[in-house]
Amino acid sequence: MARDYGTENWIDWCPGCGNFGIVSSVYRAFSELEVEPENTVVVSGIGCSGKMPHFIDVNGVHTLHGRAIPFATGIKMADPKLKVVVNGGDGDLLGIGAGHFVALGRRNLDVLVMMHDNRVYGLTKGQASPTLPRDTKTKALNTPSIQDAVEPLALALTSGYTHVARSFAMDSDHLKESIKDGMEHEGAAFLNILQPCVTYNDIHTSEYFNERIDKLEDWDPEDIDPTEAMDRSRIDEEIPIGLFYRDTETPTFEERIAEQLPSYQEKAPAEQDIEKNGKTILDQETFRSKFKGNLIRKEK
Amino acid sequence: MTEKLNMILGGAQGSGLETTIQILSTAFASSGNGFLADREYFSNIKGRHSYAHAKISAEDIPRSIDSKIGLLGCMDAETLFTHFEDLVDGGYLIYDTSTEDKTQDSIKSIEDPLRERLEERFNEIGIDGTISSLVEYLKEEKNVEVIELDYPSILEDIQKEFDISSSQASRYVSSILIGAVTGLMGLEKEQVDKGIERKFEGKEKIAKQNIFLVEKVNEMVREEHGSPLKLEGAKLDEDELLMVNGNEIIGMGKITGGMRFQSYYPITPAADESFFIEQHASFEDEGSVLVFQTEDELAAITSCIGAALTGTRSATATSGPGFALMVEGLGWAGINEVPIVITYYQRGGPSTGQPTRGSQDDLMNVLYSSHGNFPRIVLVSGDHEEAFDDAVKAFNLAEKYQTPVIHLMDKFLANIVKTIPVPEIEGKKIDRGKLFDRKDYKRFADGPISERGFLGSEVMWYTGSEHDAEGNVSEDPENRIRMHEKRMKKLKIAGEEMDDRAIYFGPEEAENLIVGWGSVKGAILDAIDEMKEDFGYLHFRCFSPFPAKKVSSILEKSEVVIAVEHSYSPRVSEVVSLKTGYQIEKEVVKFTGRPIYRDELIDSLVNIIEGSDREVLKHGP
Numbered sequence: 001m002a003r004d005y006g007t008e009n010w011i012d013w014c015p016g017c018g019n020f021g022i023v024s025s026v027y028r029a030f031s032e033l034e035v036e037p038e039n040t041v042v043v044s045g046i047g048c049s050g051k052m053p054h055f056i057d058v059n060g061v062h063t064l065h066g067r068a069i070p071f072a073t074g075i076k077m078a079d080p081k082l083k084v085v086v087n088g089g090d091g092d093l094l095g096i097g098a099g100h101f102v103a104l105g106r107r108n109l110d111v112l113v114m115m116h117d118n119r120v121y122g123l124t125k126g127q128a129s130p131t132l133p134r135d136t137k138t139k140a141l142n143t144p145s146i147q148d149a150v151e152p153l154a155l156a157l158t159s160g161y162t163h164v165a166r167s168f169a170m171d172s173d174h175l176k177e178s179i180k181d182g183m184e185h186e187g188a189a190f191l192n193i194l195q196p197c198v199t200y201n202d203i204h205t206s207e208y209f210n211e212r213i214d215k216l217e218d219w220d221p222e223d224i225d226p227t228e229a230m231d232r233s234r235i236d237e238e239i240p241i242g243l244f245y246r247d248t249e250t251p252t253f254e255e256r257i258a259e260q261l262p263s264y265q266e267k268a269p270a271e272q273d274i275e276k277n278g279k280t281i282l283d284q285e286t287f288r289s290k291f292k293g294n295l296i297r298k299e300k
Numbered sequence: 301m302t303e304k305l306n307m308i309l310g311g312a313q314g315s316g317l318e319t320t321i322q323i324l325s326t327a328f329a330s331s332g333n334g335f336l337a338d339r340e341y342f343s344n345i346k347g348r349h350s351y352a353h354a355k356i357s358a359e360d361i362p363r364s365i366d367s368k369i370g371l372l373g374c375m376d377a378e379t380l381f382t383h384f385e386d387l388v389d390g391g392y393l394i395y396d397t398s399t400e401d402k403t404q405d406s407i408k409s410i411e412d413p414l415r416e417r418l419e420e421r422f423n424e425i426g427i428d429g430t431i432s433s434l435v436e437y438l439k440e441e442k443n444v445e446v447i448e449l450d451y452p453s454i455l456e457d458i459q460k461e462f463d464i465s466s467s468q469a470s471r472y473v474s475s476i477l478i479g480a481v482t483g484l485m486g487l488e489k490e491q492v493d494k495g496i497e498r499k500f501e502g503k504e505k506i507a508k509q510n511i512f513l514v515e516k517v518n519e520m521v522r523e524e525h526g527s528p529l530k531l532e533g534a535k536l537d538e539d540e541l542l543m544v545n546g547n548e549i550i551g552m553g554k555i556t557g558g559m560r561f562q563s564y565y566p567i568t569p570a571a572d573e574s575f576f577i578e579q580h581a582s583f584e585d586e587g588s589v590l591v592f593q594t595e596d597e598l599a600a601i602t603s604c605i606g607a608a609l610t611g612t613r614s615a616t617a618t619s620g621p622g623f624a625l626m627v628e629g630l631g632w633a634g635i636n637e638v639p640i641v642i643t644y645y646q647r648g649g650p651s652t653g654q655p656t657r658g659s660q661d662d663l664m665n666v667l668y669s670s671h672g673n674f675p676r677i678v679l680v681s682g683d684h685e686e687a688f689d690d691a692v693k694a695f696n697l698a699e700k701y702q703t704p705v706i707h708l709m710d711k712f713l714a715n716i717v718k719t720i721p722v723p724e725i726e727g728k729k730i731d732r733g734k735l736f737d738r739k740d741y742k743r744f745a746d747g748p749i750s751e752r753g754f755l756g757s758e759v760m761w762y763t764g765s766e767h768d769a770e771g772n773v774s775e776d777p778e779n780r781i782r783m784h785e786k787r788m789k790k791l792k793i794a795g796e797e798m799d800d801r802a803i804y805f806g807p808e809e810a811e812n813l814i815v816g817w818g819s820v821k822g823a824i825l826d827a828i829d830e831m832k833e834d835f836g837y838l839h840f841r842c843f844s845p846f847p848a849k850k851v852s853s854i855l856e857k858s859e860v861v862i863a864v865e866h867s868y869s870p871r872v873s874e875v876v877s878l879k880t881g882y883q884i885e886k887e888v889v890k891f892t893g894r895p896i897y898r899d900e901l902i903d904s905l906v907n908i909i910e911g912s913d914r915e916v917l918k919h920g921p
């Protein structure tokens with residue numbers, strides 16, 4: 001029987017929130033992939049999307065605003081057997097945490113980043129997020145936003161993510177498949193999930209997205225240049241969704257580390273014994289030979 | 301003949317001074333002498349004045365340095381201008397005679413205030429300000445013995461001898477200084493050669509050429525001056541010594557202590573520690589340490605926490621500005637009871653402040669930074685030996701009490717190169733604390749110290765929000781009380797269990813008591829050895845949990861209590877007052893970022909005994 005990945009916690013998002021669509025797609029994807037709860041970690045930042053881990057019955061690490069990626073990075077690097085998925089909002093990942101977003105791409109560490117993109121800061125009452133287009137005035141804003149929007153997929157592609165996709169919270173099948181693809185990819189994967197904020201964004205509603213969404217067809221995401229993927233993913237009149245880019249050639253961060261530290265693959269940091277009977281595993285001789293560059297013998 | 305020698309070797313940053321120090325320190329140590337050298341340098345890669353201020357001792361391992369030096373070795377004219385007044389009467393000077401016409405005006409790297417002070421001083425002593433006039437003054441008025449060497453012509457000789465380019469030869473200036481110093485100090489050829497061969501391992505040709513040059517200068521100097529600075533009767537028992545700076549000894553401690561993940565963002569004076577660990581990252585059988593350079597300090601602390609959640613002993617190393625960015629992460633580790641170690645090397649602040657100079661001004665910063673309240677353990681080390689022990693202990697405490705440990709040191713310790721006995725490794729305790737071994741695991745159940753599980757072993761939740769036993773967000777007031785108390789009680793337990801948080805040195809009932817912590821230790825111990833009055837020294841090893849009972853009982857016994865610290869006003873006095881109610885009335889402070897010298901500390905203590913309440917130390921260029 002398929003496992004139920006829900007928890008007993010009451011889900012306190014606003015009725016109609018796009019996050020319901022996202023969490024239920026996560027349940028379905030995890031179930032179909034039969035992920036092992038103790039070997040899977042959902043890492044989140046702050047805001048409505050930050051609550052995700054508490055509603056999913058796998059390891060959950062609900063971190064700080066903007067820092068989900070570096071937390072996830074430490075977890076994955078120390079224990080690469082863990083499957084690590086980041087859930088963050090648009091403000092979290094591309095505002096306060098943009099530096100980390102870029103850094104993960106540069107490393108191509110095997111982590112899936114799911115960006116909950118509703119173009120506003122929901123939990124603080126609807127301020128403009130980095131993905132809200134300029135001159136847009138959602139109902140919570142005093143005046144239209146005068147800052148340009150970041151294009152998340154373009155940023156992901158230029159940063160080096162090797163799996164770049166877009167999906168929509170209210171299209172559960174598409175989203176479920178996108179999550180599965182992202183989890184199965186080995187390397188840094190980015191999944192931009194468009195979603196409505198029913199309380200604070202009266203412009204980018206479900207209807208708005210439904211009218212514009214255009215599913216990718218006849219598109220081969222492999223063997224292309226990232227710039228081609230960038231062009232194809234651009235939002236104009238239509239909003240293309242699907243997998244725009246996949247690169248399975250670029251080595252993952254884990255592979256790059258293993259090249260420098262040969263024991264890394266077999267004995268990752270979390271797998272190593274560091275004590276024997278309550279004592280350090282180093283003995284005097286190992287210490288001396290390890291640090292022989294600092295040892296000086298007296299010349300008689 | 302003498303048993304101890306203080307000396308300064310100086311030159312432009314990037315001109316080979318580091319090589320000189322490495323080779324000489326090896327030579328001194330292999331001849332059975334104790335060695336300690338402070339390093340002073342600007343925030344600069346090449347060109348600004350840099351120097352090593354060392355003490356070599358035949359009878360023990362030095363703990364401090366004196367402002368007055370017996371030997372000044374100059375690679376360039378700026379060194380002589382900067383340090384000529386540090387020479388003792390009858391001291392020795394090594395300098396380049398080809399610089400004799402130089403005046404300070406031609407040296408752009410001298411800062412204006414020093415320029416003005418020099419001009420004033422030259423007027424006072426009535427010299428024209430050329431190097432030759434300065435050397436004459438030192439000879440005539442200070443009885444300084446001058447070792448005059450024409451560096452360019454020596455280099456020209458070596459250029460001809462080995463048929464190398466002049467630019468290659470110019471890189472051998474450091475060997476001129478080595479030759480002159482070892483000549484004056486009468487070091488044996490084998491001891492010097494060993495240092496050079498070690499430094500140029502795998503570069504035999506360069507080693508050979510340097511050895512040739514060193515020998516040549518060594519002979520020249522001996523012929524003319526003999527070896528008047530020969531240290532007599534090296535008495536150190538050890539057949540083997542470790543030559544380390546503070547960054548390195550901490551790296552060794554962390555590796556010994558089982559650290560397997562270190563994150564960092566480059567910052568002076570912490571980055572060298574990570575670099576050293578990376579150089580020694582691989583173990584043949586047991587695995588390796590993963591050293592991770594992050595995009596910023598926000599990522600350094602948070603990736604460190606992430607790694608710690610998997611059960612990996614994890615740390616990060618930084619300085620004040622980096623720590624400022626880590627504070628939010630520190631709080632997260634606090635509320636989530638994550639064992640992490642932050643190694644913190646203080647430098648002069650606020651802001652960028654004095655990035656390459658030392659300070660002890662950040663004690664309050666590590667004790668109270670972060671919003672909200674959580675237990676944190678703050679260890680402080682006073683020398684290399686303490687630093688090694690603390691580096692191991694920090695992880696044990698972090699895991700035992702499941703809370704962040706901050707290991708606070710400073711730039712002085714980070715950069716001081718010192719010979720120490722090889723630490724005892726076997727038997728170093730590794731205490732991983734209470735680990736989980738049951739089903740239906742709840743990360744924060746029971747307590748105050750819960751069973752600690754690792755990601756990858758059971759399902760668990762963490763959140764920076766107040767949470768219940770399972771790690772789910774809860775704003776319930778009773779839960780808040782339960783969880784907050786659970787966490788805070790751990791500090792109380794640690795306070796009951798941790799020994800040696802404050803150490804007392806000195807006679808049982810000393811009339812005068814010095815209170816201090818960190819790298820002031822050596823100068824204080826050496827100073828009070830020389831004071832004719834009775835002095836005790838209360839040396840902190842841990843500020844949180846604060847050893848209030850012990851500290852109060854020691855403070856009560858003394859009549860005069862003096863805080864000594866590298867800060868504008870001693871933070872240690874503030875903390876003692878806060879925790880015990882005792883007001884420390886007197887203080888000796890230094891906030892130039894230069895080390896506290898033994899001799900200037902003695903002078904200031906004399907003034908304190910005579911009634912002064914505050915002494916501000918200023919020595920050191």
